[in-house]
Amino acid sequence: MKLQLQIKMNEALFLRNPESSELGKNILKYSIQLIYKTGFEAFTFKKLAEDIGTTEAGIYRYFENKHKLLVYLTAWYWCWLEFQISFHTNNIKDPTVKLKRVIKLLATAIEDDEQTSYINESLLHQIIITEGSKAYLTKQVGEDNKQQFFKPYKDLCAVIGKIITECSAKYKYPKSLASTIIEMAHFQNFFMKNLPSLTDFGNTKEESEIIDFLNDLVFTSLKKS
Amino acid sequence: MKLQLQIKMNEALFLRNPESSELGKNILKYSIQLIYKTGFEAFTFKKLAEDIGTTEAGIYRYFENKHKLLVYLTAWYWCWLEFQISFHTNNIKDPTVKLKRVIKLLATAIEDDEQTSYINESLLHQIIITEGSKAYLTKQVGEDNKQQFFKPYKDLCAVIGKIITECSAKYKYPKSLASTIIEMAHFQNFFMKNLPSLTDFGNTKEESEIIDFLNDLVFTSLKKS
């Protein structure tokens, strides 16, 4: 008997719930692998269908198009991460300790946690780093937002913003600082690996340095105010 | 007699230099308008050709594909911005004042400066906010980087990093802080307009608030160290 973590996803993101069938789960599993391997631009439903051993039309019964699938995956990731955060910061009283834990969770590569057999969290984390912002950097961001597609991201940001306010009630920009931490945990990681001169971590390429940078950035801001 | 600002672009970015002919200049001019209007995903050379009144094949003689064109536009923008920064911070001794000026330039919407008739800097700035990161968030980032496509971005980051170090020689993360300022000047702007709950500027939607936030972020970090 095993505890299964189920995330309730926004129904407007899919045509048929991918978590409700084998094929659906395979779509999630293999799309993560294929996007990781080829990048989102070169990723197509045709190739995905071949990998799974089904047909293109089969995929289209679950997802309207690859953009929706990407939004689904990112939304899933932010939900999952918010759960991780609430789990790992549970019972911690000191908001400073809490915030440090959050930064570490945001900036650390994840081991696949096997709770959800069809989602490889480690690969998904890598995908979010490279492809995540493409989910909202579009012309349709307004409509997608109306349909609540970015609620998990906004919720996570709100949670972190609240911890920031607990740390320092006077600090004026809790939400912007929260979104900055989230984005920079990913961007500094991408830069470190791909455009290292944009960072100070080019030599070691250690995640711990990103964590140190973010801690410094956040806690000097909060101590002062 | 008018002074013309000419930016020497990396030759590997194009097949034929777009600044060397009318058609080329039209490609730059109309591509900025069309990407601004439709977004990069829906932008095609076919539509661009129709707008200009030429043929698809005509565009392909200048740019290998739309990715290269986007990289060209972003590279041009970073070059132009670095010039703006060096121009507007010239003769300023105090590095703190300099850095404040830089933050303002990064976060402020630009008026089209008419110096370059075929490039509308104001629209281009908007494009960079929404599409800019797509230039490097790809599988080919490594190869593109080898060909020096991101040199203007890296140069700008180095310039800002140097000013940061002038402000505080002891600060440990000048380059990461520089790339953070650059990215956040844009992302907070995008969030403010499209996903306002990710920021603290949803009510006023004023650029000046982004500038205040970045100033606070940067100068508390630098004062402390």
Place this chain on the structure above:
DNA sequence: TTTAAATGATAGCAATACTATCATAAATAA
């Protein structure tokens, strides 16, 4: 004025992004 270079016009082709149809298999309800 000859020659080279840039453009326009047209064609074509492989891949992408879908939609539709129908047969079959599997799960569910009567």
Place this chain on the structure above:
DNA sequence: TTATTTATGATAGTATTGCTATCATTTAAA
């Protein structure tokens, strides 16, 4: 158990995208 809904597989087809090739014509340089 049979009847019936539901999901999948197989196949086709269509418009658009992304790109290359050819050749005639205009424009600019030698």
